[in-house]
Amino acid sequence: MRIAVVPGDGIGGEVVPAVLPALSLLSDRFGLDLSFEIFDWGAERWLAEGVGLPPGALDLLASDYRAVLFGALGDPRIPDMAHGRDILLGLRRGLDLYVNHRPFTPAGGDRAVDLFRENTQGLYAGVGGTVAQGGRPAVAIDECVYTRETVEKFLRYCLRTLNDSGRERVTLVHKSNAVPHTGRLWQEVFRAELARFPGLVGSEEYVDSFCYHLVRDASPYEGIVASNLFGDIVSDIGAALMGGLGLAASASICPETGYALFEPVHGSAPDIAGQGIANPFATATAAVLMLDHLGHPRAATALRRALAGAARSDAATPDMGGHGTTATFMAEVMTLLEKGLAAEGTDLHG
Numbered sequence: 001m002r003i004a005v006v007p008g009d010g011i012g013g014e015v016v017p018a019v020l021p022a023l024s025l026l027s028d029r030f031g032l033d034l035s036f037e038i039f040d041w042g043a044e045r046w047l048a049e050g051v052g053l054p055p056g057a058l059d060l061l062a063s064d065y066r067a068v069l070f071g072a073l074g075d076p077r078i079p080d081m082a083h084g085r086d087i088l089l090g091l092r093r094g095l096d097l098y099v100n101h102r103p104f105t106p107a108g109g110d111r112a113v114d115l116f117r118e119n120t121q122g123l124y125a126g127v128g129g130t131v132a133q134g135g136r137p138a139v140a141i142d143e144c145v146y147t148r149e150t151v152e153k154f155l156r157y158c159l160r161t162l163n164d165s166g167r168e169r170v171t172l173v174h175k176s177n178a179v180p181h182t183g184r185l186w187q188e189v190f191r192a193e194l195a196r197f198p199g200l201v202g203s204e205e206y207v208d209s210f211c212y213h214l215v216r217d218a219s220p221y222e223g224i225v226a227s228n229l230f231g232d233i234v235s236d237i238g239a240a241l242m243g244g245l246g247l248a249a250s251a252s253i254c255p256e257t258g259y260a261l262f263e264p265v266h267g268s269a270p271d272i273a274g275q276g277i278a279n280p281f282a283t284a285t286a287a288v289l290m291l292d293h294l295g296h297p298r299a300a301t302a303l304r305r306a307l308a309g310a311a312r313s314d315a316a317t318p319d320m321g322g323h324g325t326t327a328t329f330m331a332e333v334m335t336l337l338e339k340g341l342a343a344e345g346t347d348l349h350g
Helices: 012-030 043-049 057-064 082-094 148-164 180-194 207-216 228-242 281-293 297-311 326-344
Strands: 002-008 035-038 067-072 099-101 114-118 128-133 136-142 169-174 201-206 223-226 249-253 260-264
Touching: 002 012, 012 035, 012 067, 012 281, 012 297, 012 326, 043 082, 057 082, 067 082, 067 281, 099 148, 114 148, 114 228, 148 169, 148 180, 148 223, 169 180, 169 207, 169 228, 180 201, 201 207, 207 228, 223 228, 249 281, 260 281, 281 297, 281 326, 297 326
Parallel strands: 002 035, 002 067, 067 260, 114 223, 169 201, 169 223
Antiparallel strands: 099 114, 099 249, 128 136, 249 260
C-alpha cells in the first residue's frame, strides 16, 4: 500500500516527516504494509526548474499509489502562488478529487461537525481573464462555473456518507439571493437528492447568516455541504472554533476511484519555518483520516487517542497551551501510541 508524500514548502517539510514514524509504527503493528515515497514538488523545484507537477505525475500517482499525504504550499519568493495552483489545484482536478471533507470539533464539543466542500469547480474553475488598459488590468473577471453532474454526484456522496454515519441534520450553505444561477442549481439538486434519504432533515442558509450562527453556536450543525468558495471560507471558521489552523485537517476524495489526498488545512507558515515549533497535530489528524479512508479504523482510532492525549500534555506546542516543539509533541504521541498498543496486546494483525 504505497503512499505518495509531498511535504511541499515551509513547515510542510517539518510536520510531514515528523508524522511518518507514527504511521510506520501502526503499519508494523497492524500489518498494514504501508510504504512511503517522498516527492520534492514545491517552491524550490519551481524556482529552479519552473516545474510544479512534473509531466506524467498524475498518471504515476493514479497507477502506483493509493493516496497522497500532503504538507503545505506557499513561499514569499512566489507571491502569486503560481506553483501552488499548478500543484495542488492540478492534483484536485487531475485526480478528480471533487469531494473535500473537513471535519472540525468546536472547542468543548464532543462530536465533530462534518463539513463537505465541492473541490474542483465554482470560482476555482480557472475560467476568466483580464482586460488591460494603460499597461494594467482595467477589467478582471472570474467566472463561477458549476455543472449539474458535478453538483449531483457531490451532494449524493455527501448525503449518503452523512446518512450512513448516523447523522440526522444537514445544512446547505449558499447565496442564491445574490448569485442566483449557480445558487438555484445547488438548491434544486440538494432538495432532489435529499429526498433519497428520509432519515436526514435538511435546511438551507445564506452563507453570511450561516457564518454568524456557526460562530455563535455550532451545536445545531451535524453536516454541512457547500460550494467551493463558501466551503473554503467556512472551513477556516471551523478551524478557529477548534482552536486554530494548526488543528484542522482535510481529505480530498474521488468517490468513484477511492483515490484521496490528505493534508493539514494550515499554510506553509514561512515566519516560523525552520524553528522546529510548528504544530504537527493537523498533519497527524490528516493521517488519521487517511487510515480511516484506507479501511484501517483500529489504527486510526489508536492514533486519534494518542493525539488527544499528547494535546493535553505539556509536550503540546504553544498554540495548544503547552511548551513543546514539533519533535517533543510527536515523541509524546509515539510514547502514548506504544502504551495504547501494548494495552491492546501485540497480536494486532488481520
